[in-house]
Amino acid sequence: MFIKLLKILFLFLFAETISIAQPVGIEWQILQSPTNNTLRKLHFVDSTSGWAVGAAGTIIHTTDGGENWVVQNSTVETFIVEVFFLNQDLGWALTWSDSPPFGTSILTTTDGGDIWVAEDFSGGNDVMNTLFFFDSLNGFIGGRYIASTSDGGETWIES
DSSP: OHHHHHHHHHHHHHGGGOOOOOOTTOOOOOOOOSOOSOEEEEEESSSSOEEEEEGGGEEEEESSTTSSOEEEEOSOOSOEEEEEESSSSOEEEEEEOSSSSOOEEEEEESSTTSSOEEEEOTTTTOOEEEEEESSSSOEEEEESSEEEESSTTSSOEEO
């Protein structure tokens, strides 16, 4: 079971490097954003609900497939490097401290991002850059190493 979970996590961590050719004749549509900040990551839970994150603590949310976006208060001003939602309510994001003490903070929401709570990752100065949850309790976080949680991110154990 553990090996299977590691294989799934490995595929997740490196999925960004896989690209698929776009069919000829299909063009990208530029959508309006409520921010001028750089956006780094994007996550949708279905065809309409999604979040994008980036510079200066930016989190934006759409409920209509990207036609309209609303800025959410992340409670941080640092660059948010990752976002993951399990469903339309439960989500996590990662940000790095840009001044001492350095390290990673995990942002969590249980209401779709109306309220975000930031807590320091228990790994000290370690910089983590990806996370994934199977359900509300069980997940992984990765960076210099991989850690797992079975209590929704309250505690992390290095794998």
